[in-house]
Amino acid sequence: MRTKATLLICAIFITGCLSIFTSCKREVPKVLLFIEDNSVDLGYMLTHEVGKMSELLKQSGFEVTIATITGEVLKADSINVTPDIRLSEVNIDEYTGFIMPCMAPDDTIVTSEEIDFVRKVVNEGKPIAAQTGAVLILAKAGVLNGKKFAFPKNEIDNPDMYPEFKSGIYSGNGVVQDGNIITSGICPMMAKMNFGKDGTAELTQKLIQEIKTRT
DSSP states (O other), rough: OHHHHHHHHHHHHHHHHHHHHHHHHHOOOEEEEOOOOOOHHHHHIIIOOOOOOOOOHHHHOOOEEEEEOOOOOEETTEEEEOOOOEGGGGOOOOOSEEOOOOOSSOOOOOOOOHHHHHHHHHTTOOEEEEEEEHHHHHHHHHTTTTTOOOOOOOSSOOOGGGGGTSEEEEOOOOEEEEEEEEEEEEOHHHTTSSSSSHHHHHHHHHHHHHHHHHO
């Protein structure tokens, strides 16, 4: 029969093992994927841009949190994407990186909420990736001043159309990295219109590499 002392030693041993196991468990790093709600071709962009970004991030071991301003479900045909959080509720300290797809917005309105969010991310030195329309958000937030950036340059859209880009350094429509800011000028919609090669995969991989160099 086991003595009380033996049982106590066993309990201490088991508790110690559980403590070691718990401390050895790695917290899954999180990436915030911010989506604007007003894409002109929502289904296409959710499938070919948001879906691709999310897939690559998850394959690399990241937990993906989707944020929008409204928090409402994004619906297109048979595709439904339910945001995890509203942008106003985001605590950027919880995330190792941030990515903003183009989503081919049908306007150029950038809210003060988006501007404050981008400025805070950049000022804290966290890596952020943005594609096409989302690059304009960076420009309007003033974080591209003196920075290299990518953007389309064609008859439909180009940096000369927006005064906010004048203080930045236009560097083509491919994927461009300048410090913690990574940009791409060609989203799936632009590629579909034959304006260049879709930068979704390369942009996402650049963000993944940047995050990993910091951990």
